[in-house]
């Protein structure tokens with residue numbers, strides 16, 4: 001590969017990454033935006049914000065998907081735990097405000 005081809009590939013790949021990052025961040029915002037209706041449903045059902053069994057299932061599924069795609073399982077689980085924390089923090093914040 002010559003230098004100008006390498007430069008072009010790097011530029012295109014980074015543009016693709018920028019688009020993917022935008023999509024990921026939009027999806028994270030959409031995931032967090034479900035906190036309000038989840039909180040309300042839990043209030044009616046008398047459930048706590050934290051649901052350890054549901055989180056266990058999500059982590060198990062994450063490990064499976066990571067394994068199938070050759071992604072480091074522990075790292076992907078860390079990422080998913082952050083997403084779950086973001087959702088729980090949003091539920092707590094909404095509860096505090098109401």
Ligand SMILES: C=C(O[C@@H]1C=C(C(=O)O)C=C[C@H]1O)C(=O)O
Nearest residue numbers: 038049050051054055083084087
């Ligand atoms: C969103 C929920 O609340 C919490 C957050 C979860 C998540 O972000 O996936 C999962 C379980 C709960 O601890 C839920 O119960 O579904």
